[in-house]
Amino acid sequence: MRSHLELLIGVLNGALGDYLHRTGNGLATPMTLVHGGKPLRATRGALVEAHPHATARIAVLVHGLMCVESVWQMPGDETYGSLLARDLGFTPVFVRYNSGLHVSDNGEALDTLLERLVDEYPVPVEEILLMGHSMGGLVLRSATHVASEKRRRWLPLVERAFYIGTPHLGAPLERFGNVVSFALQKVGNPYTALIADILNLRSSGVKDLRFANLRREDWEGADADALLQNRRHPVPLLPHIRHHLIAGTLSTDARLGLLFGDALVAVSSATGQAEPRHRCSPFPQEHVRIMAGMDHLRIAADPDVYTQIRAWCEETREWSDCEA
Amino acid sequence: MERLRGLKALVKDAVDQGSHAVERLQKETARRPLDLLARIPPLEVPAKGILEIHHMAVSNTHAMIRLVNRVVVDTLDVVLDRADKREGDAASSRMAE
Numbered sequence: 001m002r003s004h005l006e007l008l009i010g011v012l013n014g015a016l017g018d019y020l021h022r023t024g025n026g027l028a029t030p031m032t033l034v035h036g037g038k039p040l041r042a043t044r045g046a047l048v049e050a051h052p053h054a055t056a057r058i059a060v061l062v063h064g065l066m067c068v069e070s071v072w073q074m075p076g077d078e079t080y081g082s083l084l085a086r087d088l089g090f091t092p093v094f095v096r097y098n099s100g101l102h103v104s105d106n107g108e109a110l111d112t113l114l115e116r117l118v119d120e121y122p123v124p125v126e127e128i129l130l131m132g133h134s135m136g137g138l139v140l141r142s143a144t145h146v147a148s149e150k151r152r153r154w155l156p157l158v159e160r161a162f163y164i165g166t167p168h169l170g171a172p173l174e175r176f177g178n179v180v181s182f183a184l185q186k187v188g189n190p191y192t193a194l195i196a197d198i199l200n201l202r203s204s205g206v207k208d209l210r211f212a213n214l215r216r217e218d219w220e221g222a223d224a225d226a227l228l229q230n231r232r233h234p235v236p237l238l239p240h241i242r243h244h245l246i247a248g249t250l251s252t253d254a255r256l257g258l259l260f261g262d263a264l265v266a267v268s269s270a271t272g273q274a275e276p277r278h279r280c281s282p283f284p285q286e287h288v289r290i291m292a293g294m295d296h297l298r299i300a301a302d303p304d305v306y307t308q309i310r311a312w313c314e315e316t317r318e319w320s321d322c323e324a
Numbered sequence: 325m326e327r328l329r330g331l332k333a334l335v336k337d338a339v340d341q342g343s344h345a346v347e348r349l350q351k352e353t354a355r356r357p358l359d360l361l362a363r364i365p366p367l368e369v370p371a372k373g374i375l376e377i378h379h380m381a382v383s384n385t386h387a388m389i390r391l392v393n394r395v396v397v398d399t400l401d402v403v404l405d406r407a408d409k410r411e412g413d414a415a416s417s418r419m420a421e
């Protein structure tokens with residue numbers, strides 16, 4: 001029951017989160033760590049109590065739009081975090097946030113939270129693994145960008161980042177919504193204008209997904225409802241981080257998969273195959289996996305996806321051992 | 325309790341802003357045909373009069389909706405304040421024990 005309520009509030013935050021935040025509404029979710037379904041303060045005492053056997057390797061899991069941390073839950077109550085803990089000795093840390101805020105706002109908040117986490121963590125942190133589902137991947141990229149500008153201590157500890165169904169080049173559904181609301185507004189009929197106004201109530205977080213805005217400069221001073229205006233600024237990929245991308249496709253047929261992606265995110269967007277018009281750094285394609293027959297939510301909690309994540313982690317470990 | 329207050333505020337805002345939007349829509353919908361009628365010289369005065377009366381009726385209806393909304397919200401505020409106080413008293417008596 002409680003988890004359903006949290007999910008409902010997560011959906012509400014995704015849809016209207018910026019409004020809730022702006023009006024100081026008690027339903028607005030602040031960015032926080034979560035343990036056992038409850039907010040966890042990033043203080044040494046609270047962290048020791050929640051993770052009495054904390055290890056030096058942390059896996060940070062960030063959910064996507066209109067979700068909460070339960071999106072990671074597989075049958076049998078396992079998550080990628082708990083499996084990484086069992087198999088590779090990571091301590092999983094789940095993040096909950098208001099997904100209706102701008103991605104850049106959440107990126108800044110996550111940067112602050114991770115710096116505090118590293119400060120307060122019970123044992124010295126040796127490695128951080130970042131994992132984001134859908135919008136969570138964009139929040140991670142935004143946070144690493146902010147951290148690189150502020151020279152944060154947590155950033156050099158990040159060795160790997162996993163982006164699961166993340167729309168690196170934007171989401172077609174949001175672009176469609178933008179075109180529809182723009183057209184309805186232009187009709188000049190009071191009824192269509194009202195429908196357009198209602199459509200345009202969608203949150204800044206949703207609107208950021210149009211072109212996957214990561215930085216404040218991407219949206220500041222611009223009309224959020226202007227027709228298909230890509231104002232992205234470059235966010236270079238940090239060379240010390242290994243970027244792993246996982247995309248889902250609804251159909252096992254390759255052509256249909258390319259057409260529909262995972263229902264919400266196109267394959268080219270989830271695999272970061274950027275062209276100059278996208279105003280986005282292209283992702284190296286050696287760590288890309290397309291999971292056929294998996295929709296957008298399933299890739300966040302599927303044993304086959306975990307098998308791939310684990311294989312990549314072990315491959316990197318072998319690589320690190322060789323380097324050593 | 326904070327979330328209950330949030331839900332209350334959200335419903336209040338939705339009713340308030342929804343009422344404003346519908347009021348604008350109703351006035352705009354009535355204005356178009358009556359503006360056309362007002363271009364015919366003998367109908368100009370009655371058309372404008374009808375529009376005035378229509379706008380007044382619509383404004384009054386929506387003002388009433390918003391007033392009732394505010395009264396309900398204020399009543400809920402009192403109920404939530406009392407519940408908050410009772411919860412606080414119970415917590416402090418537990419602490420005292």
